[in-house]
Amino acid sequence: MVSRIYTTQLSAHVGERVQIAGWKHRLRRLSGISFLIVRDKHGLAQVVIEDDTISTELDRLYQESVIRVEGIAIATPQAPSGVELHHPQITVITPAHEPPPFDLFRPSLTAQPATLLDHAALTLRHPQRRHYWQIAAASLCGFRSALDHCGFTEIQTPKLVASATESGANVFSVDYFGQTAYLAQSPQFYKQIMVGVLERVYEVGRVFRAEPHDTPRHLNEYTSLDVEMGFINDHHTVIALLTEVLQQMLEVIAPLMPELPRLPQRLPVIHFQEALELIYQQTGEDARHEPDLAPAHERWLGEWARAEYGSDFLAVEGYPMIKRPFYTHPNPMRPAYSNSFDLLFRGLELVTGGQRLHRYPDYLAALASRGLNPDPFEGYLQAFKYGMPPHGGFAIGLERWVARLCEVANVREVALFPRDLNRLTP
Amino acid sequence: MVSRIYTTQLSAHVGERVQIAGWKHRLRRLSGISFLIVRDKHGLAQVVIEDDTISTELDRLYQESVIRVEGIAIATPQAPSGVELHHPQITVITPAHEPPPFDLFRPSLTAQPATLLDHAALTLRHPQRRHYWQIAAASLCGFRSALDHCGFTEIQTPKLVASATESGANVFSVDYFGQTAYLAQSPQFYKQIMVGVLERVYEVGRVFRAEPHDTPRHLNEYTSLDVEMGFINDHHTVIALLTEVLQQMLEVIAPLMPELPRLPQRLPVIHFQEALELIYQQTGEDARHEPDLAPAHERWLGEWARAEYGSDFLAVEGYPMIKRPFYTHPNPMRPAYSNSFDLLFRGLELVTGGQRLHRYPDYLAALASRGLNPDPFEGYLQAFKYGMPPHGGFAIGLERWVARLCEVANVREVALFPRDLNRLTP
Incomplete structure (x- = not known):
């Protein structure tokens, strides 16, 4: 044979x-x-x-x-x-035991979304659906190879935690031998702790968000690509690394996609306040006193970056401190603004990142100013108590990245077995 | 500068x-x-x-x-x-804010185990502890590169599931928007489903075991390296792949370890029944009617493999069906025995693997014979209803692998932030 x-x-x-x-x-x-x-x-x-x-x-x-x-x-x-x-x-x-409830040989799947999700074992066999995941897998490969090349070490950190990562809201609770545990919303605290050990780390892992919204962009469990690095100057060091990582991800994806998004060698960066000013001047919409970007403004900025820089990506830096988590590092020159950024990909937020606080007293002050008790954060705060370099990082949502890349409207079409408000199976 | x-x-x-x-x-x-x-x-x-x-x-x-x-x-x-x-x-x-509660410059850490775990952010900075994790990270790299080379695709599957993976026991329950969800004990069902899509898949992810034992070998959350492949002959195809994967893992680890365990080109394999017979003949202990290997027998077999084959690894195949999960494929010639195996590493179980059932009626019969209702398994059973090739795979526990490799008695010393019966922090 x-x-x-x-x-x-x-x-x-x-x-x-x-x-x-x-x-x-x-x-x-x-x-x-x-x-x-x-x-x-x-x-x-x-x-x-x-x-x-x-x-x-x-x-x-x-x-x-x-x-x-x-x-x-x-x-x-x-x-x-x-x-x-x-x-x-x-x-x-x-032999198959039954005829499939819908055809896999047609160019696209025509059954109802719920039917397709109910039959994920079959749906995912469709060449287009399989292709979405192959792009996801190639993205993971490119992500890791860029970081391995830059001297990063992979970490694996717990998803069962004793307290919520960033705030008390939107966490799933778990019965842990009679105690209450929570599912980690991100590996944020752990990746920062590990900067004290290995300086440059990344993690590919599942994160859990108990957000009760039912939108085409949100999943309650998804794959997060997390990076954190020490000895940075500020968030611009992080943006430069992010650019390199995205370039490598696109390079590995290239054989799978006829047309790649445009990412210039030097990623365009605009300051939050400057972005609102620009929107005001060009559209007459005055959002200059808003603390965040509205989705419509993100879309507008996406169009602008494409026209102005020939780029499908735009970093918006300097979001007001008031809208960022407590560990965010302020801009030392303009302390109401942060050394953080969002990356817009085709006008949609894809990545959040920035510089973090690194001095222990700064953490105590940041927690106090938000009325947070430092006790639940003890294991995390140790990292700063015992000396931490200036550091920062970012997180990319895998499924959102693939959906945007493949121009699929609903993130559920690219996730392997999506979890949402109404769906826990298959 | x-x-x-x-x-x-x-x-x-x-x-x-x-x-x-x-x-x-x-x-x-x-x-x-x-x-x-x-x-x-x-x-x-x-x-x-x-x-x-x-x-x-x-x-x-x-x-x-x-x-x-x-x-x-x-x-x-x-x-x-x-x-x-x-x-x-x-x-x-x-500047550090306080003096550390124990010295990091001594060759080994001398504080109490609980103190060391309570101060993980500091403990992990010790060169030896950091080294254990570097070996773990190198293992992950070798695992993936071996499988990428063999045409496998990485997958990421949900950890929030609607029913327990293998049995109803030992699962953590989660409040999921008012419904009860569970934390996945393994990606077993998903990796099998994905064989129907991509034929050869692997996943590196966290798994959750609500086992209430407090031993030096068990964690309640750990990193599992999972593999599944289609179009196999039987479990020997899986053992051959496992050998290749372990070889590559050791190759990547080699620069970090002065002495590697011995893994012959051809992994020694012994049948379960033959192993018990050998133990009886050589030690006089008659366990020939037992359905599983006792830890002492695993240790004895580890010694025997080292003496007989110069190997630190030994695969034991053909465990009785009665002790294996319902999806296990029997040996067609001796149906009381399974086409499954355990890999002993220095006399301790490290890997479980084998061939799985692939015909839909076989699944229905296997569930029925164990008195299990097929309904909660519907999304999984679809994969078999709509045609699945003969397939099999294995799972390696990362922390146990590193502990055994570094000859560390307690798996908590090599895990980044261990979770056990009494510990959810840091």
Whole structure:
């Protein structure tokens, strides 16, 4: 028996007897000839069947049955990939037990969103859905390789924590041997602590947000790509690293996408206050006393960055301190503004980052000014009590990144098994 | 100002003016001369101080303060790394706020285990503790690179699930918008589902076990390295892959460890029943009717593999079906025994793996025979309803692997922020 090749390898084996294996994607029966499409992890292959007995048997087999096909690879310009299999010998590996409730062979899935989510095991087999995840996986690979190259160390930190990370709201509570634990909203505290140990760290992990909104942009559990680095000058060191990381992510994704977003060598950066001023001058909308950007303003800035810098990305720096978490470092020259930033990708917030406080007394003051008791933060505050360099970092939401990259409106279409207000399965 | 180099780069800069930065690890004052040890993420450097005013100022600075030192790199055979800094200019970046409650400069940490865990932010800075995590990070890197090389795709799957993965026991429950959710004990169901999509997948993620034991080997949250692959012959395909993955992990770890465990090109494999027979013949202990291996027998087999095969690893295959989870594939020739295996590393279970059922009716029968209702498994069973190839995989516990590799008795010493029956902080 010849050994298996992938459907995408057929063109390298023209004229040879080969074996492919995969799922029965589609069978088209014409008079005297049938075309079987086999799907494997990489692609599709067409098998030409001239024996009507074989076609009839195949027709009885439900779609998605797992099969093995041996045949001769023949170059045929009109075949979908330029090569097809002739004179096939077909073996059923595992028959499907039922016909699928919707077709996987159409260019896009047409069933209702809820039906598709209920049948994720099947939905994800659709080449387009699978492709979204392949882009996610390539993004993870690019993220890590950029950081490994820059001397970062991967960390893995607890998701079960004794107190909420950033505020008391929007955390899931867990019964932990009779105590109440919470699910971590981010690895923020741990990645900062680890700067004291390893200086430069990253974590790819799940984060949990008990936000009760039901929007196309939010998930209650998602994958966060977290970075933190010590010995920075200020948040501009962090923005420079972020640019490098995004460049590497796009480089690894490139073979999977015909057109990549435009990211200039030097990421455009605009100050928060300057952005509001610009919006006022150009649109007449006066939001100059607002503490945050409205979604419409983010979209406007996205358009502006594209026109002005030919960039799909724009960093907005210097958000007012009042809207940022307590560990945010102020701008020493203008203390009402922070050394933090958001990265807008095509006019939507994708990344939040910035410089953090690093002096112990600053933490005590920041907690006190917000009326927060320092006791629940003890293990975190130790990192600063015992000496911490100036540091900062950022976090990228994986599913939101892929959705924006693939221009998919609902983040649920790119997450593997999304969790939202109404969905805990599959 | 010269730019910063790491302490480990000093020997490449002998005779030059250089800058290092890091933590005040130790100061030794002798008459007329002082030695300052600076620690950075990579190592230690000795700084020679002949100016007593500087020494006195440094002495007032608590250990773990963050400093920058510029000086001339001088080759000195008696210096710890062969090079030390002379004529230093020292800048304090961040003073520590308090003296640490225990010394980090001693070869090993001598405080009580609970004190060390309570002060993880400090404890992890100790070079030995930091080294354990560096080995963990290198293991993750080797794990992924082996699998990427073999055409695997990384996945990220939910930790919030609607029903327990393998059994109803030992799961943490979560209040999910008024519903009860559980924390996933493993990504088992999801990685199998994803074989239907991508054929070969892996996940590095946290898993949660609500086991109320308090032992040196168990954590209630840990990092699991999960693999699943389709189109296998049986569990031997999985054992071959596991061998390759372990080889690559050891290769990446090699620069960090003077002596690696011995892993032969071909991993020794013994059948469960044969193992019990061997134990009976050699020790007189008759466990031939037991359904599982006792820890003492695992240790005995570890010794035996080392003597017989020069291997620190031994796979035991064919555990009785009765002790394995419902998705386990039986040995078609001896259905009371499974196509599953455990990997013993130095006589301790490190990996569990095997072939899984892949036919839908087999799942229904397996659930029925255990009195389990198939309804909560619906999203999982779809994968089999719609055609799944023969498949299998394995899971490695990261912290247990590192503990065993570094011969550390308690897994809490190698986990970053361990969670156990009595500990949820820091």
